[in-house]
Amino acid sequence: MDLDIVDLSRLQFAITALYHFLFVPLTIGLSIIVAIMETVYVMTGRTIWRDMTKFWGVLFGINFAMGVATGVVMEFQFGMNWSYYSHYVGDIFGAPLAIEGLMAFFLEATFVGLFFFGWDRMSKRGHLIATWLVALGSNFSALWILIANGWMQNPVGAVFNPQTMRMEVNDFFAVLTNPVAQAKFVHTVSAGYVTAAIFVLGVSAWYLLKGRHVHLAKRSMTVAASFGLAASLSVVVLGDESGYLSSEHQKMKLASIEAMWDTEPAPAAFTAIGIPDRAARETHYAVHIPWVMGLIGTRSLTTEIPGINDLVKNTEGYIRNGIEAYDALQSIRAARSDAEIPPAAKTTFEDKGASLGYALLLMRYVDDPRKATDEQIRQAAMDTVPPVGPLFWTFRVMVALGMFFIVLTGTFFYLSARHRLDAYPWLLKVAVLAIPLPWIAAECGWIVAELGRQPWIIEGVLPTAMAVSNLGATTLLLTICGFILIYTVLFVIEMKLMLKAIRKGPEHESEPHLRFYEPMIEKLARAR
Incomplete structure (x- = not known):
């Protein structure tokens, strides 16, 4: 296998995934915040909450459109760049993605139109239901995608068929209830809630610094601070759950995140x-x-918690078991009927078939794993150690930012309760500067999740190097350059549209006394 092709294929998918993930967290979080604001509007009848819903809804819509444009390409890559992966696990991986498109995306796309164009055509409660269905669709979309991704981290509910050379579903309910997938879902959507909360908090703080739309900004900050504090705390709790599950299903990832080379006495x-x-x-x-x-x-x-060195030694044993499973697999496939399968081969594969993926790690060094030397087995075992340095630091950046978000949202929650949101201009400036930080934390989290799984595309089942399509390096380089160019243009368009909407501010449909005083407040702020 040409490793350059593998690296280029990984690079292309990483670029498109990281670009796409710039839009996903804000879409997930803003959909809930907008729904909360409209709920308050329906309950109170105060039009300032309608102004808030429409304003933040416009920003949600811009982000939603860009998320769709960048997300569609990713699913096509499974057929273009990862064809053997699609063949090997398409029976399991394809089902959640199909359900995501049919159930979540269509739900979200249908009702987002009603949200924008149904204000004067629907009742208050009918429009509110449409808004909540948009939010539900956004979160459902993340659920099914993360069920698919969680299966890659912890492949449950499926068995390997020696005749078809594919993984096939034997318990779809186990795939749905995969504990790794559920933990990833709640952790990811909570991170999206934090992203949206910090975004709303920062934009509102900018309005307060400028003396513009003060009443709307203060109410938005109150919602963002309370929602963001709850989400920030939940991210920590759910991150702890992810760490616990890693110790059960992805021990090497956990040891690499900690740069724990040797097993330490408990508790580590x-x-x-x-x-x-x-x-x-x-x-x-x-x-x-x-x-x-x-x-x-x-x-x-x-x-x-086992250290990296001990895990590598254990992996050597798994590789040797995998070689026996590979040998038994060849005997099974050589038989013309089930009756001709040697009983010893069948028994060996039943006992050691779970380690077959470890034998495939040797394909980097030898065409037939059964011919591997002891040195090659040791090298393949060392390949199961992911990049320790990048994992170590990206995880700590993510954790440090998570702690900062708790402090920031907690501070504004306290100031909101005391009606002193604009008491400290320097703190408002901190909120504005903090706007990009949740995206950095989210991207770090995604890097930890995906880089920590290497060299596996499916943990313990299929090495990444075995999953790529047979493409040329020139083709991949051209498409990488094309994706970077197109996605950069889309990102620039997104930023310009978002900044234009923020500078313009909300449409004024608020109570008469707010429309009367707000221009005066803006003039005083500019004079100051």
Whole structure:
């Protein structure tokens, strides 16, 4: 396998995924915030809440459109760049994506039209139902995509068919209730809620600094601060759940995130900072916090978290079992009927077939895994260690930003309760500057999830190097350049449209006394 093709295919998918994920969190979070604002409008009848719903709804609509434009391409890549992957697991992976399109996307796309064009054609309650269905569709879309992605992290409810050489579903309910998928879903949507809350908080803070749309800005900040604080706290709790599940299903990822080279006595310490050194297999200048990693990873004080070195040794055993399974598979496939399958081969494959994917790691070094040398087995085992340095630091950036969001939203929640949102201009400036930070945290989280799974495209089942299409490097380079160009243009358009809408501000349909005083407040602010 040409590893350059593998790296280029991964790069192309990473670029399109990271671009697409710039729009997803804000869409998920803004849909809920807009629905909350319209709910208050229907309950109170105060038109300022209708102004807020329409204004933030416009920003949601711009972001939603760009998310659709960038997301459609990703599904086509499975057939273009990852054809063997699609053949190998299309029976499982395709079903959630199809359901996402039929159930979630069509629901969201249908009712988003009613949201924008139904204000004067529907009753208040009817329009509110449409708004909540848009929000439900946005979150359902994330659910089905993350069910598919969660299966890649923890492949349950499926078995390998030696005759078709494919993974096939044997328990679709297990795929739906996959604990890794459920944890990823709630963690991801909570991160989207935080992204939208910080966005609303920052834009509203900018209005307060400019003395514009003060009443709308303060109410928006109150919603964003309370919603954002709850979401920020839930991200921490749900992140803890993801860490616990990693200790069960993705031990190497957890050890690499911690740069934990050797197994430590329980409970393991959390490495706050350090400099991982893969060549020396140690972390220099490490600062440890006792017990924390043990509690997060095992929720006990007596259970060890295995280190990278021990996991590599265990992997060598899995590879040897996989070689036996591979040999048995060849005997099974050579038989012309079930009656001709050697009983020993059938028994071996039943016992050790779960390790077949580990034998495929050897295909990087030898065409037939059964001919692999001990040195090649050791090299293949070391390949299961993902890039430790990038994982170590992206995880810590994500955690640090998560703590900052709790402090920021908590501070504004307190100021909102005391009706002093505009008491500290420097704090408003911090809120404005914080707008891009949730996207950095979200991208870091996505990098940790996907980079930490390498070298597997399906954990323990199919190596990434085996999953790509037979494409030329020139073709991939041209498409990568094309995607970067097109997506950059779309991103620039998105930014211009969003900034234009923010500068323009909301349409004034508010109560008469607010329309009377707001221009005066703006003039005073400009004079000051």
